[in-house]
Amino acid sequence: MDVGGTSVRAGVVDEHGSILDTARAGTPAAEDALEDAITGVIDELRNRHDDVAGVGLAVAGFVANDRRTVMFAPHLAWRHAPVADRIAKRVGLPVTLEHDANAAAVGEHRFGAARGAGVAALVAIGTGIGAGLLLDGELYRGANGVAPELGHLTVVPDGRACPCGKYGCWERYCSGTALAATAIELLARYPGTATVLSRDIGLDPGALTGRRVAGAARDGDPIAQRAVAELAKWLGEGLVLVADVFDPEIVVIAGGVSESAPLFLDEAREHYAAAITGGRHRPLARIRTAQLGDDAALVGAAALALEATAV
Secondary structure, eight states: EOOOSEEHHHEETTTTTTTEEEEEOOSSHHHHHHHHHHHHHHHHHHOOOOOOOOOOEESEEETTTTSSSSSOOSSSSSSSEEEHHHHHHHHTTTEEEEEEHHHHHHEEEEESTTTTTTTEEEEEEESSSEEEEEEETOOOSSSSSSOGGGSBBBBSSSSSBBBTSSSGGGGGGGHHHHHHHHHHHHHHHHHOOOOOOHHHHHHHHHOOOOOHHHHHHHHHHHHHHHHHHHHHHHHHHHHHHHHHOOOOOOEESSGGGGGGGGTHHHHHHHHHHHHTTTTSSSSOOOEESSSGGGGGHHHHHHHHHHHHHHH
C-alpha cells in the first residue's frame, strides 16, 4: 500500500513484482478514519484474493527504525503512532512499515531501473523531494530511521524559504513547486515578455503549477523553457552533492516531475558531469528515470512485506 496525503492506493503484488489487482480510497484527515480507510481497502482486496501473505505500508513520513511506528508525517494524522501493530491487529496479517521513498527505491532495485546495483539512490521529485538510498543492496535509514532527507540539503545559502524552516533547500529549486516559483520570478524579472504563462498569471496568479510550466515549455514558451533549464541546473548540482557523499552506481529519478524528464534530464546530466569532483578521472553514476512509475512504492512495500514474512 502507498499511503499519501490525498489517496490510499493498494495492490495485490506477486513475488515477481507484478500487480494483480488494485484498490483505492481517499485519505481522511483524522487518524481513526485514516486507519479505517486502510483496513477497508485491504478487506476489499482480500475479498477477491484469499492468499494474501502480508501487508506492506509505504507512508510519506518518518518511520522509526523498528518499522512499526510513524513518528511524523506532514500530510497525515499520525504522530508517534504504532501504525503497523494497529493495522496488523485489525486485519490479522503481518504488517511491514516503510517510508514511501525507501519503498520506491526497493521497488526500482528489485524490479526496475536500479536492478542489481550495489549502491543506488532514488530521488523522487514531486511537490518536494523524497529520497531513498541502498548501500550494498540494503536500505540505509540512518540512526533514527529518517535518512536520507536529500531534499533538505542546502544548495543556496540564504535562498528561498522552505516549509521545513530552513532556507535554500534543494527541493525549493528542484521540484514541481520550485518550477512554478522560478517561472513566477522570471515573469517578474522580464515583465514585457508575452508568453502563455504571463497570460495565465494575469488570469489567476495562484493557478500556475509545475505541470503547467512543463506543458508550456513543451509548447515553446520561452519563460517556461528558461524555468525548466533552471530546474535542470539545480538537479545536476544536487546530484553532485549526492555523488560526493555516497558515490552511487545509479541514480533513479522518480516522482511526478520525472514524467517531464525529456525536457531536462540530458541537461541535468551535463551539469552533473561538469561539476562533480574529479569528474574526468572517475566513473559517473548512471542517471535514469524510474521504470515502475507511480507503482514503485507500492511494489517495493510489497517486496519488503514478503521478505518480512519469510524471516
